[in-house]
Amino acid sequence: MEDRYIDRTVGLAAAGKLDEDRALLARLRYISTQLIREAIELKPEAAAWQWEVHTTSDPEVDAICMAGGKILVGSAFVRQLALTDGELATLLAHEVAHVVAEHARETFSEAMLLNRLPAVPLEVVMARLDSDLSLQIRLSKLSSLQESEADQLGMVLAHRAGWAADDMVSFYRKLAASEQSALVSGAYPATASRLSMARGMTLLFDY
Incomplete structure (x- = not known):
């Protein structure tokens, strides 16, 4: 699995499509530091993982994660949805949640x-x-369950890191309005369900 990550990042770097947007990269790394801290609180062994966050201008990439804390975010996707820091934190928290739950290994x-x-x-x-x-297709049911888990766990991580619940709901609202994102593909729960989930999760944060 490490080889897949290395091949992906080396290929993007060779094509001049890795970490070109330094401002976005700085935002991502600042926000992810807070989220990773919370992830380690939930799963102490995550402290030993070699976490990395990168950006790419590859328009095919929205946001993906790989085992061991490797996260790649598409700059075009962030611009398309005009994500604020709070919304970006929700996106990153979703990917961090995948890593914490070890969905790649699963x-x-x-x-x-x-x-x-x-x-x-x-x-x-x-x-x-x-x-x-x-x-x-045979893995699609598992993929959908993993996405639902990452949505919910990600919101918990973002909340614990101090991000506003309104920003989380706003992210899922923007995602639902986007028709081109892979994050609204068949591997994911329906966007209306995800938005409803986000609204429901915020009620838990009020207690």
Whole structure:
């Protein structure tokens, strides 16, 4: 899994598409420091992970995370939604939540089980996760559950880091209004449900 991350970032850097927006990178790293601190409170072993946050101008990237604390955010996506710091914190918290819940490892484990007959090498399964539509469909239920968990856990992390509940709801409202984002694809719960979830979560923060 580390190799996938290295290949991705090296490829983006070679194409001149990694960390060009220094102002956005500074915002992301400042905000993520607060969120990672809260993540470590929830999961102490996360302190040993090599957390990294990068930006890319690749228009195909919204926001993605990889195992061990590797997060990549698309600058075009941030500009498209005109995200404030509070909304950006909600986006980052969602990705940090994926890492804390170790969703990447869970997905790889499930993919390995789906391919156990006949036995398929790990590197082949990793490649198929990006290119095999049938495998992606079989994993779609798990993916949707993971996204719901990351939405909720992410809001908890953002709240604990001191970000306003209104900003969290605003992020999901903007996401629901966006028709081009991968974050509103079939792998995710319906945007109306996510917005409703966000509003419901804010009620818990009032107690």
